[in-house]
Amino acid sequence: MNSLNELIGKRVIALIEDYEIECDVLQVNIDDYYFEEKNEPIYIKVSLMPTTLTENELDSFGLSKEDFYEVSLDNILKA
Numbered sequence: 001m002n003s004l005n006e007l008i009g010k011r012v013i014a015l016i017e018d019y020e021i022e023c024d025v026l027q028v029n030i031d032d033y034y035f036e037e038k039n040e041p042i043y044i045k046v047s048l049m050p051t052t053l054t055e056n057e058l059d060s061f062g063l064s065k066e067d068f069y070e071v072s073l074d075n076i077l078k079a
Helices: 033-038 053-059
Strands: 011-016 021-030 043-051 076-078
Touching: none
Parallel strands: none
Antiparallel strands: 011 021, 011 076, 021 043
């Protein structure tokens, strides 16, 4: 878990709705109850804040800040 916490505050490139967007990682959330109770994979999600786009630019892509609240770790392209 410690290495995942090191992501907090890092600048990453995330794939959001087919767009590669530069963001800062705000939080890491591990949903491990699936693994423990049902022997399924652990799901790791991060909360992001876009760093280079204004709200108007997000709107032009059809995105909102809510699209960045729970992003799968699989959608982080570069850290």
